[in-house]
Amino acid sequence: MVTDHVSSPTTARGPGLPAFITPALIERLAARVSAAPDAARVTTSAPYTGEPLADLPVSTPQHVEAAFARARIAQKSWAATPIEERKRILLRYHDLVLARRDEAVDLMQAENGKTRRDAFLEVVDIGIVSRYYARNAAKYLSPKRRRGAIPVLTHTTELRHPKGVVTVISPWNYPLSMAASDTIAALMAGNAVVQKPDTQTALTALWSMDLMYEAGLPADVWQMVIGRGSSIGGALMDNADYMMFTGSTATGRQIAGDAGRRLIAASLELGGKNAMLVLDDADIEKAAEGAVNACFPSAGQLCVSIERLYVAESIRDKFVAAFVARTKKLKIGAAYDYSMDVGSLTTPSQLKTVTEHVDDAVAKGATVLAGGKARPDLGPLFYEPTILTDVTPDMTLHGHETFGPVVSIYPYRDVDDAVAQANSTAYGLNASVWSRNGARGRAVAARVHAGTVNVNEAFAAAWGSTDAPMGGMGDSGLGRRHGADGILKYTEAQTVAHQRLQGFYPPSRISPETWVTLLTGALKVMKAVGVR
Numbered sequence: 001m002v003t004d005h006v007s008s009p010t011t012a013r014g015p016g017l018p019a020f021i022t023p024a025l026i027e028r029l030a031a032r033v034s035a036a037p038d039a040a041r042v043t044t045s046a047p048y049t050g051e052p053l054a055d056l057p058v059s060t061p062q063h064v065e066a067a068f069a070r071a072r073i074a075q076k077s078w079a080a081t082p083i084e085e086r087k088r089i090l091l092r093y094h095d096l097v098l099a100r101r102d103e104a105v106d107l108m109q110a111e112n113g114k115t116r117r118d119a120f121l122e123v124v125d126i127g128i129v130s131r132y133y134a135r136n137a138a139k140y141l142s143p144k145r146r147r148g149a150i151p152v153l154t155h156t157t158e159l160r161h162p163k164g165v166v167t168v169i170s171p172w173n174y175p176l177s178m179a180a181s182d183t184i185a186a187l188m189a190g191n192a193v194v195q196k197p198d199t200q201t202a203l204t205a206l207w208s209m210d211l212m213y214e215a216g217l218p219a220d221v222w223q224m225v226i227g228r229g230s231s232i233g234g235a236l237m238d239n240a241d242y243m244m245f246t247g248s249t250a251t252g253r254q255i256a257g258d259a260g261r262r263l264i265a266a267s268l269e270l271g272g273k274n275a276m277l278v279l280d281d282a283d284i285e286k287a288a289e290g291a292v293n294a295c296f297p298s299a300g301q302l303c304v305s306i307e308r309l310y311v312a313e314s315i316r317d318k319f320v321a322a323f324v325a326r327t328k329k330l331k332i333g334a335a336y337d338y339s340m341d342v343g344s345l346t347t348p349s350q351l352k353t354v355t356e357h358v359d360d361a362v363a364k365g366a367t368v369l370a371g372g373k374a375r376p377d378l379g380p381l382f383y384e385p386t387i388l389t390d391v392t393p394d395m396t397l398h399g400h401e402t403f404g405p406v407v408s409i410y411p412y413r414d415v416d417d418a419v420a421q422a423n424s425t426a427y428g429l430n431a432s433v434w435s436r437n438g439a440r441g442r443a444v445a446a447r448v449h450a451g452t453v454n455v456n457e458a459f460a461a462a463w464g465s466t467d468a469p470m471g472g473m474g475d476s477g478l479g480r481r482h483g484a485d486g487i488l489k490y491t492e493a494q495t496v497a498h499q500r501l502q503g504f505y506p507p508s509r510i511s512p513e514t515w516v517t518l519l520t521g522a523l524k525v526m527k528a529v530g531v532r
Contacts, residue, residue: 014048014334014379018106021203026054029206034067034194034225035059042226044200047113047344048334050380054111054203059225064235067194067223071165074220075192079162081218083138086188090134092215097126097208104207108175109336111201113344113381114298116337121297122176125464126208129181132466133487137188140487147532148497155498160491162190163265164241169229169255171246172346173301173403175201180208182244182267182481183222187212189490193222196236200346202226240264242490246303249427249475256478267479267489269471271401272303272429275422276458277444278319279415280312282434286456288322291407294432294458296330296385299345300354300405304430304452304459307402309409310418316411320369320389323409327370327385333378345381345404354383354404357397361408366391371405399425415444423449428473432458449473451480 035057046053059067078086097104101123108119141160148154166186170178175197183193197205202224209222225232229251237243237258243266245255252270259266276294278287294306311319330341345351351374358372371386383405391398391408398408412418422431431450435441438455445453451472452462463470469480479489506515 014046015336016049017046017053017110018336020103020106021110026203029203029210030054030056032206032210032224033057033059033202034223035063039063042199044111044202046110047346047381048109048379056199056202056226059227059232061232061235064194064225064232065239067225068165068235068239070220071192071194071223074218075162075165075190078187078192078218078221079190081190083141083188086190087134087137089212089216090130090184090188093212093217094127094130094134096211096215097123097130100211104176104204106336107204107207108201109343111203112172112175112298112301112346113334113379114301115340115343116335117341118298118343119176121460122174125177126180126184128464128466129482130184132482133185133188136467137487140484141189141491146495149504150499150502151526151531153500153502155500157496159494159496160189160488161494163490163492164191165239166191166193166242166244166490167236167240168193168195169236169243169245169247170195170197170205172198172201173298173303175204176208178246179205180212182246182486185481185487186242186244186490187217187222189487191242191490192220194236194239195222195224196226196229196232197224199226237262242266245269249477252477265479265489267471267481268477269303269429269479269481270475270477271403271427272472272476273308273399273401273425273427274304274306274430274432274450274459275308275310275425275448276306276432277412277418277422277434277448278309278311278315279418279433279435279440279444280314281436281440282312282315282319283436284315284318284322287434288319288326290432290434290456290458291323292326292330295407296327296342296405299343299383300385300407301346301350301403302459304463306430306432306458307397307407308422309407310412310421311409312418313411313413316409320409324369324387327387330385332375332382332384334382342385342405343382344379345383348381350404351381351383354402354406357400357402357404358386358388358406361388361391361395361397364392364395366395366408369409401427419444419447423447426475429476430454430459430462451476 039057105119144158146156148156246269249270252268332342369387371384375382385405428449431448431453441455454461469485470482471480
């Protein structure tokens with residue numbers, strides 16, 4: 001049962017919840033979880049204060065099975081729904097998300113602890129993604145004429161069919177973007193979705209699903225289950241026709257193996273140790289401001305945020321001074337308004353990881369230029385934006401993802417050295433290059449081993465370019481979201497080829513020897529006249 005503490009007044013260590021987040025709202029959203037009325041419950045906590053936030057039902061493998069059974073029935077009629085109707089639903093959802101943005105932002109701050117500015121960018125992201133797929137899905141999914149085997153005589157068409165029921169497993173760090181953006185593409189392709197959001201941020205995911213139903217989505221096409229992967233992960237995999245996962249590389253490897261055994265496809269966005277390269281001709285002030293925006297949004301709990309900074313030796317001192325000065329001016333704290341620059345970490349385990357990484361580095365000789373400590377005076381999970389130098393390979397954070405407001409600065413001799421250092425990792429998710437010369441910046445970007453590389457921007461330029469694919473190389477994952485790849489991956493391609501009049505075998509009136517000569521001659525003619 002949800003208790004009254006959710007609407008408690010401001011505490012000594014953080015603000016009380018916004019008026020929108022009431023026990024009645026939490027209870028209504030929790031009722032959307034696919035679980036039994038008497039299911040076991042789990043309680044989440046508000047990062048700003050550590051106080052209990054929501055009491056949620058826990059799904060069992062049997063509940064997951066039941067959700068898939070309902071989804072399979074609903075998917076058949078949803079796949080038969082004209083794409084123009086799917087488009088209208090998605091555009092209504094687009095309008096609802098923007099109109100009720102404050103509700104979304106309140107929930108994200110309450111569950112995740114990020115600043116209001118960072119939470120609002122998730123609303124922007126979903127507005128862009130929903131509009132993009134509403135307006136472009138028909139183009140991607142419509143039947144395509146393809147060149148036939150024999151010109152004129154072979155009529156070949158490529159069709160796209162939905163996979164069926166897609167499993168989406170979404171993380172806590174971007175609770176609206178990651179819960180909704182992948183689901184939007186899957187739904188537009190004609191699939192049903194059974195989703196497991198991270199329990200900590202399940203309210204935001206449930207709110208998003210609730211809005212999609214308000215926009216007109218038919219019953220059971222999108223369903224949510226809640227529980228530990230160790231409990232319901234098997235059922236989510238065993239019933240899926242496609243797996244979409246965002247999370248750790250370790251879990252991604254296991255999911256990839258399980259998907260391979262089932263011979264289903266999977267898309268995995270995993271970890272990163274993202275690099276930013278500041279070239280010797282960079283605008284130092286702009287690059288320093290860019291570094292702040294690259295390293296500390298959502299308290300560094302962003303898959304594409306920067307954790308490694310490579311700076312040309314010739315400008316290192318000036319850049320470091322500008323970057324440190326800006327970082328020390330950042331306002332860190334809890335507020336349900338736009339007054340703070342950096343918010344809270346989300347979970348105690350994340351605070352533990354960040355603290356251990358920084359303490360290990362300092363103990364082994366790293367120098368702290370800014371931050372370097374937790375701020376329990378602000379709330380239980382706050383940690384200062386931290387800049388380190390003199391980081392060496394024997395330190396844990398040198399090669400391991402910290403996933404917090406921590407960045408290390410390294411010098412480099414020349415561009416070849418910078419690229420080599422940036423690529424000296426098994427990860428390959430995102431990177432950033434800064435230069436006054438756009439052509440030079442793009443040329444260096446093309447040499448960096450990462451799925452997205454931004455020039456004179458941190459990550460938003462590539463992420464927000466929804467017409468282009470986004471995803472990781474190496475240990476950062478498989479598959480892509482956004483663009484054509486982001487929706488076609490949720491489909492099965494089918495080729496229908498209609499052969500008319502004559503095929504590849506000779507008619508009865510022509511000998512095989514004569515036919516071989518004729519067909520060989522035809523192939524030579526097609527090459528000569530430029531037939532592809």
